[in-house]
Amino acid sequence: MLSTQYRLRLEEICRKIVLGETVELSDMIWAEKLAKSNTTAATWLRKARRKAENPDMVDGSMDDFMNQLDLGDRESRGPFRSPDDVLDFFLRDRPDDWRQRD
Secondary structure: OOOHHHHHHHHHHHHHHHHOOOOOHHHHHHHHHHHHHOHHHHHHHHHHHHHHHOOOOOOOOHHHHHHHOOOOOHHHHOOOOOHHHHHHHHHOOOOOOOOOOO
8 A cells, every 4th residue: 555645756757757747866766666565556646647648649549448457558469560570570581480380
């Protein structure tokens, strides 16, 4: 559970992230350390970053729904940014690749 002081400080940092304002390095270091030890803080930071990446997110939209559930992290997608990236990955000709059969 976050203390009131920590919660207010983290809320202000998240607000700045969402609005695209400058966040001081010391504040980001503090927030990241807090997120490593507190799951609520980690969730708030992920949600703020998703909202900053998609500023056109409308309340009630699928993006908003996924963000509220804390799903669809950009890092979890790996190297693929679109369906075409997935297709290109599997269509590449790589004879020494481990997926190839003899």
